[in-house]
Amino acid sequence: MIYMEPELQGRLIPAFHYALKPNGVLFLSASEGIGNHPHLFASVNRKWKLYRAVPSAASVRDVMFGSLSWATESGGKAADATDREDKKINIGEMTRRALLQSYAPASVVADIKGNILFVHGETGKYLRPAPGQPTLNVVDMARDGLPLDLRAALHKVANQGIPTLGQH
DSSP, X not given: OTTSOHHHXXXXXXXXXXXXXXXXXXXOOTTOOOTXXXXXXXXXXXXXXXXXEOOOSHHHHHHHHSOOOSSOSTTOOOXXXXXXXXXXXXXXXXXXXXXXXXXXXXEEEXXXXXXXXXXXXXXXXXXXXXXXXXXXXXXXXXXXXXXXXXXXXXXXXXXXXXXXXXXX
Protein backbone atom coordinates (compact mmCIF):
# COMPACT_ATOMS: atom_id res chain seq x y z
CA MET A 1 0.00 0.00 0.00
CA ILE A 2 2.91 2.38 0.57
CA TYR A 3 3.32 2.80 -3.18
CA MET A 4 -0.25 4.00 -3.59
CA GLU A 5 -1.48 7.57 -3.33
CA PRO A 6 -2.75 8.48 0.18
CA GLU A 7 -6.27 8.99 -1.20
CA LEU A 8 -6.40 5.43 -2.54
CA GLN A 9 -4.93 4.08 0.70
CA GLY A 10 -7.73 5.88 2.55
CA ARG A 11 -10.33 4.21 0.34
CA LEU A 12 -8.79 0.74 0.78
CA ILE A 13 -9.02 0.67 4.57
CA PRO A 14 -12.88 0.60 4.55
CA ALA A 15 -12.71 -2.11 1.87
CA PHE A 16 -10.44 -4.19 4.12
CA HIS A 17 -12.86 -3.68 7.01
CA TYR A 18 -15.80 -4.69 4.80
CA ALA A 19 -13.94 -7.84 3.68
CA LEU A 20 -13.15 -9.00 7.22
CA LYS A 21 -15.51 -11.00 9.38
CA PRO A 22 -16.68 -9.14 12.51
CA ASN A 23 -13.74 -8.95 14.93
CA GLY A 24 -11.42 -10.20 12.17
CA VAL A 25 -7.80 -9.09 12.32
CA LEU A 26 -5.99 -6.82 9.85
CA PHE A 27 -2.18 -7.08 9.72
CA LEU A 28 -0.32 -4.20 8.08
CA SER A 29 3.35 -3.65 7.40
CA ALA A 30 5.43 -1.41 9.68
CA SER A 31 5.08 1.58 7.35
CA GLU A 32 1.27 1.37 7.02
CA GLY A 33 -1.64 2.32 9.24
CA ILE A 34 -5.42 2.68 9.31
CA GLY A 35 -5.18 6.42 8.66
CA ASN A 36 -8.40 8.36 9.23
CA HIS A 37 -10.42 5.24 10.07
CA PRO A 38 -9.99 4.59 13.81
CA HIS A 39 -13.77 4.02 14.01
CA LEU A 40 -13.39 0.86 11.91
CA PHE A 41 -10.52 -0.82 13.79
CA ALA A 42 -9.32 -1.22 17.37
CA SER A 43 -5.59 -1.63 17.90
CA VAL A 44 -4.58 -5.11 19.03
CA ASN A 45 -0.83 -4.50 18.88
CA ARG A 46 0.52 -1.16 17.67
CA LYS A 47 4.10 -2.41 17.31
CA TRP A 48 3.11 -5.27 14.99
CA LYS A 49 0.31 -3.27 13.31
CA LEU A 50 -2.47 -5.67 14.25
CA TYR A 51 -6.00 -4.23 14.22
CA ARG A 52 -9.34 -5.84 15.06
CA ALA A 53 -12.36 -4.94 12.92
CA VAL A 54 -14.99 -3.11 14.96
CA PRO A 55 -18.57 -3.92 13.86
CA SER A 56 -19.72 -0.94 11.79
CA ALA A 57 -21.96 -0.20 8.82
CA ALA A 58 -19.61 2.65 7.85
CA SER A 59 -17.36 0.44 5.73
CA VAL A 60 -20.38 -0.89 3.83
CA ARG A 61 -21.34 2.70 2.98
CA ASP A 62 -17.76 3.64 2.07
CA VAL A 63 -17.31 0.60 -0.17
CA MET A 64 -20.72 1.02 -1.84
CA PHE A 65 -20.41 4.73 -2.52
CA GLY A 66 -16.64 5.09 -2.76
CA SER A 67 -14.58 4.16 -5.76
CA LEU A 68 -11.55 1.93 -5.67
CA SER A 69 -10.54 2.93 -9.17
CA TRP A 70 -6.81 3.12 -9.84
CA ALA A 71 -7.34 6.28 -11.85
CA THR A 72 -7.11 9.53 -9.89
CA GLU A 73 -9.87 12.08 -10.05
CA SER A 74 -7.75 14.49 -12.12
CA GLY A 75 -5.98 11.80 -14.11
CA GLY A 76 -8.88 10.89 -16.35
CA LYS A 77 -11.55 8.24 -16.24
CA ALA A 78 -10.99 4.55 -15.76
CA ALA A 79 -11.46 2.45 -18.88
CA ASP A 80 -14.97 1.36 -17.92
CA ALA A 81 -16.07 4.66 -16.32
CA THR A 82 -18.21 5.56 -19.33
CA ASP A 83 -20.01 2.21 -19.11
CA ARG A 84 -20.71 2.77 -15.40
CA GLU A 85 -22.10 6.23 -16.05
CA ASP A 86 -24.60 4.79 -18.54
CA LYS A 87 -26.06 2.42 -15.94
CA LYS A 88 -28.53 3.77 -13.41
CA ILE A 89 -27.61 2.97 -9.81
CA ASN A 90 -30.49 1.71 -7.72
CA ILE A 91 -29.59 3.11 -4.29
CA GLY A 92 -32.58 1.39 -2.66
CA GLU A 93 -31.50 -2.04 -3.88
CA MET A 94 -27.88 -1.44 -2.89
CA THR A 95 -28.97 -0.33 0.58
CA ARG A 96 -31.25 -3.34 0.98
CA ARG A 97 -28.43 -5.71 0.04
CA ALA A 98 -25.96 -4.03 2.39
CA LEU A 99 -28.41 -4.15 5.30
CA LEU A 100 -29.26 -7.79 4.66
CA GLN A 101 -25.61 -8.74 4.45
CA SER A 102 -24.72 -6.87 7.63
CA TYR A 103 -27.73 -7.37 9.89
CA ALA A 104 -30.01 -10.19 8.70
CA PRO A 105 -29.66 -13.48 10.56
CA ALA A 106 -28.73 -16.69 8.78
CA SER A 107 -31.83 -17.85 6.95
CA VAL A 108 -33.23 -20.17 4.32
CA VAL A 109 -36.13 -19.82 1.92
CA ALA A 110 -37.78 -23.16 1.17
CA ASP A 111 -40.79 -24.30 -0.82
CA ILE A 112 -43.71 -26.10 0.86
CA LYS A 113 -41.93 -29.44 0.40
CA GLY A 114 -38.89 -28.16 2.26
CA ASN A 115 -36.64 -27.87 -0.77
CA ILE A 116 -34.17 -25.06 -0.25
CA LEU A 117 -34.55 -22.23 -2.77
CA PHE A 118 -32.17 -19.68 -1.27
CA VAL A 119 -29.64 -19.56 1.58
CA HIS A 120 -28.50 -16.36 3.32
CA GLY A 121 -25.60 -16.22 5.75
CA GLU A 122 -23.84 -18.93 7.70
CA THR A 123 -26.39 -21.66 8.36
CA GLY A 124 -23.95 -24.29 9.69
CA LYS A 125 -25.30 -23.87 13.23
CA TYR A 126 -28.70 -25.16 12.01
CA LEU A 127 -28.07 -27.18 8.86
CA ARG A 128 -25.52 -29.74 7.74
CA PRO A 129 -25.20 -31.95 4.69
CA ALA A 130 -27.34 -35.00 5.28
CA PRO A 131 -25.54 -38.35 5.29
CA GLY A 132 -26.12 -40.53 2.26
CA GLN A 133 -27.65 -39.32 -0.98
CA PRO A 134 -27.16 -35.52 -1.29
CA THR A 135 -30.29 -33.47 -0.68
CA LEU A 136 -31.27 -29.82 -0.46
CA ASN A 137 -34.26 -30.48 1.74
CA VAL A 138 -34.20 -28.29 4.84
CA VAL A 139 -35.79 -30.95 7.06
CA ASP A 140 -33.29 -33.60 5.97
CA MET A 141 -30.39 -31.19 6.55
CA ALA A 142 -31.58 -29.87 9.93
CA ARG A 143 -29.40 -30.51 12.95
CA ASP A 144 -30.71 -32.50 15.92
CA GLY A 145 -33.73 -30.93 17.62
CA LEU A 146 -34.89 -28.93 14.60
CA PRO A 147 -36.55 -31.33 12.12
CA LEU A 148 -39.81 -31.63 14.08
CA ASP A 149 -40.29 -27.83 14.29
CA LEU A 150 -39.38 -27.40 10.63
CA ARG A 151 -41.75 -30.12 9.51
CA ALA A 152 -44.58 -28.55 11.57
CA ALA A 153 -43.87 -25.08 10.10
CA LEU A 154 -43.89 -26.45 6.55
CA HIS A 155 -47.13 -28.33 7.23
CA LYS A 156 -48.74 -25.15 8.62
CA VAL A 157 -47.76 -23.16 5.52
CA ALA A 158 -48.81 -25.87 3.07
CA ASN A 159 -52.17 -26.69 4.66
CA GLN A 160 -53.29 -23.40 6.21
CA GLY A 161 -51.45 -20.94 4.00
CA ILE A 162 -50.08 -19.15 7.05
CA PRO A 163 -46.58 -17.80 6.48
CA THR A 164 -44.15 -18.67 9.23
CA LEU A 165 -40.87 -17.34 10.44
CA GLY A 166 -38.95 -19.77 12.60
CA GLN A 167 -36.34 -18.54 15.04
CA HIS A 168 -33.98 -20.64 17.07
